Amino acid sequence: MKQRVLILCTANSARSQMAEGLLRALAGDRFEVFSAGTRPSAVNPLAIAVMEERGHDIRPxxxxxxxxxxxxxxxYVITVCDSAAEACPAFPGRxxxxxxxxxxxxxxxxxxxRLAAFRQVRDAIDARLAAWLxxxxAAPGA
Structure with missing residues (x-):
């Protein structure tokens, strides 16, 4: 059974969307990956653009x-912004x-x-996800 990962940020428009797309690409079928926000809006067009630069289509x-x-x-419940961390509810299970x-x-x-900022955040998320994986x-029993 695949492990389930939820990635949260405030608007679910950029950081969590990029993290969802990147984790799916990095981990393949290892996880079921979802993202959400505490105050969702719409997926930011710049997030879509900078992900496409790396060959990841998050338009859907x-x-x-x-x-x-x-x-x-x-x-795993991963928060990628401070306000989402503060508002993150408890989820059942461990x-x-x-x-x-x-x-x-x-x-x-x-x-x-702004475009440079989106690229920097995309690359930082990518590096952090790769390090986490x-x-x-490397964990015992992995």
Whole structure:
């Protein structure tokens, strides 16, 4: 049975969407991966664009409220922004909660700066996910 991972941020528009797409690409079929937000909006077009630069198509993704997942068991609940970490509810079972604080790339001002911020956050999430997967693989009993 696949392990289940839920990735949370505030709007479920950029950081958690990129993390969902990247984890699916990095881990293959190892996990069932979902993302949600505490105040969902829409998937940011720049998140879609910078993911496409790396060959990941997140256009089919939609922004979801975390209430869609309440009551469901997860093996890992990963928050990728501070406000989502503070608002993260308890999930049934033995979910391991992980918090990684990434800046909101949408907060950057200016078109070139905003695009650069999205690329930086994408790359930081990618590196953190790769390191996390390596940690899991190195754990006793992995």
């Amino acid at each position: 993704h939609r922004s979801k409220h975390l209430s869609e997942f309440l009551g469901q068991p997860f093996d 979910a391991t909660r992980i918090h990684w604080s990434f800046p909101d790339p949408a907060a950057a001002t200016g078109d070139a700066e 390596a940690e899991l693989d």
